[in-house]
Amino acid sequence: QVQLVESGGGVIQPGGSLRLSCVASGFTLTRYTMHWVRQAPGKGLEWVALISYDGHNRYYTDSVKGRLTISRDESKNTVYLQMDSLRPEDTALYSCARKISGIYAFDHWGQGTLVTVSS
Amino acid sequence: SYELTQPPSVSVSPGQTASITCSGDKLGISYASWYQQRPGQSPVLVIFQDDKRPSEIPERFSGSRSGNTATLTISGTQAMDEADYYCLAWDISTLYVFGTGTKVTVL
Numbered sequence: 001q002v003q004l005v006e007s008g009g010g011v012i013q014p015g016g017s018l019r020l021s022c023v024a025s026g027f028t029l030t031r032y033t034m035h036w037v038r039q040a041p042g043k044g045l046e047w048v049a050l051i052s053y054d055g056h057n058r059y060y061t062d063s064v065k066g067r068l069t070i071s072r073d074e075s076k077n078t079v080y081l082q083m084d085s086l087r088p089e090d091t092a093l094y095s096c097a098r099k100i101s102g103i104y105a106f107d108h109w110g111q112g113t114l115v116t117v118s119s
Numbered sequence: 120s121y122e123l124t125q126p127p128s129v130s131v132s133p134g135q136t137a138s139i140t141c142s143g144d145k146l147g148i149s150y151a152s153w154y155q156q157r158p159g160q161s162p163v164l165v166i167f168q169d170d171k172r173p174s175e176i177p178e179r180f181s182g183s184r185s186g187n188t189a190t191l192t193i194s195g196t197q198a199m200d201e202a203d204y205y206c207l208a209w210d211i212s213t214l215y216v217f218g219t220g221t222k223v224t225v226l
Contacts (some may be wrong), residue, residue, distance in 0.1 A: 044205065
């Protein structure tokens with residue numbers, strides 16, 4: 001069955017870097033657009049970034065442009081989120097999600113990995 | 120930036136109907152999807168393309184859209200439906216936007 005498992009979160013000082021991973025199983029990334037969504041403690045959901053099924057298109061929410069980079073490794077069926085120049089406001093649970101083909105909706109989500117930016 | 124507005128909270132008695140609205144000035148040209156998030160759990164898709172329900176979601180969940188407002192309706196609400204609910208829409212400029220979220224309490 002479809003499974004998404006995130007890792008790589010932790011406590012990091014402002015200005016630091018982290019790389020999050022999302023290992024997908026039960027399907028191949030080359031068929032689906034993948035997203036990162038975050039949720040600050042006690043807050044709502046916020047869309048962060050996407051990488052298209054063909055890997056050619058990557059888009060970001062304005063607040064992370066130039067600091068966060070989404071990528072993937074097809075051989076490992078894994079999506080990454082490289083996080084640089086981290087800020088306290090980036091503190092959140094980061095989850096990857098799979099978009100339904102041809103539909104603007106996410107049908108599978110991972111459990112998330114927690115990133116805490118604090119000095 | 121584009122925003123989708125939801126009521127912060129909705130209270131409902133067991134067996135009654137709960138309705139959650141999601142309003143945005145660009146919803147008139149965009150499909151909405153809805154997600155249920157129970158405490159400590161990942162979101163679950165309950166409605167997509169305004170009114171379509173995944174096969175594993177109970178029939179008591181339904182969706183609709185009129186103009187710039189999408190609505191999630193839970194008929195015959197059960198205690199297990201107590202959760203946070205979020206709408207999601209796509210916009211060509213901001214791409215994906217989640218609603219502000221609604222906490223449903225089953226009294």
